[in-house]
Amino acid sequence: MSTASAYLTVRGFDIDVIRKDIKHLHVGVYPPAGRVRVAAPLGFDDEHIRLAVIQRLGWIRRQRKELQGAARQSLREMVTGESHYVWGLRKRLNVVERPGRAHVEVDGDRLTLYIAPNASVEQRRTYLGRWYRDQLRSALTDLISTWEQRLEVTVPKWTIRKMKTKWGSCNRETHDLWFNLELAKKHPDCLEYIVVHELTHYFDRNHGAQFAALMDRNLPDWRSRRDELNGAPLAEENWTA
Structure with a gap:
């Protein structure tokens, strides 16, 4: 069966x-x-598809709302034995209560959080969220530098934030970038895909054939990386960092 892939933007989707x-x-x-x-x-041409999507916008919004609700329902309790993901790998949380500065260590399949004995569940979430942010910031610093050189572009500013429906975003006017904090839990290949995806918007604002061709040239396996990212487990926590 012959196929052809493309992107469209319809009412912000x-x-x-x-x-x-x-x-x-x-x-x-x-x-x-x-x-x-x-x-x-x-x-079917683009306009035919655009009209079909517009007719289903109500249903699409409801489906997205259900997905977001599913993520909120599984808020972690931050106790020993829970599952958490770090760079696509499942880890078992080990909470160690002891005086002193809080910190996180990764050892094999274990993610250990050292925290004060009187720390609340919310404080535990906050600290682990900050740790994820640090991991993502470090990885992004290297990736963005690498791809700035390859694509001969300059990123004026990039930020990590909690995002409900997007893995990343590019301001088409300022070229500022935003990255979803949840990416620290996904495989590094997925993070690189998002970096390249957002930087490609420097050359093409939309998601049409030209955008796909640029992605094909710069990251040939981007579709498999995208599918891996979108097939990863739903968010299990709502971080407060």
């Missing part, structure tokens, strides 16, 4: 479009961030 040898158009919303994908017949 980034849409993955796959044209196939099929008879009917199908719209799907996928975890964890609510990625919208359209499978359309080969003969």
Whole structure:
């Protein structure tokens, strides 16, 4: 079966479009961030697909809301034995209560949080969230520097923040970048995909054929990285960092 991939932006939603040898158009919303994908017949043009998505916007928003609700329902209690992810690997949390400065250590499949005996659950979440932020900041510093050189661009400013529906974002006017804190829990290949994706918007504002061609040239396996990221476990915590 022949296929062709492209991107569209519809009412603020980034849409993955796959044209196939099929008879009917199908719209799907996928975890964890609510990625919208359209499978359309080969003969459908962009305007036809855009209208079909607009007609389903209510349903798309409801599906995204359910995904976000699912992530909130599994808020971690920050106790020994819980599962947490670090760079795509599942770790078992070990909480050690002791006086002194809080810190985190990773040893094999164990993630140890050293914290004061009187620290609340919220304080534990906050500290671990700060640790994730530090991990992500360090990785992003190296990745952004590498890809600035490869693409011959300069990133004026980048920021890590909690984002409900996007892994990353690019301000098309200022070229400032934002990255989702949850990326510290995903595989490093996924983080690199997001960096390249956002930097590619320096050359193309949209998600059309030219954007896909640039991604193909600079990161040939970007589609498999994207699928790995979007197929990763839903967020298990709402960090307060």
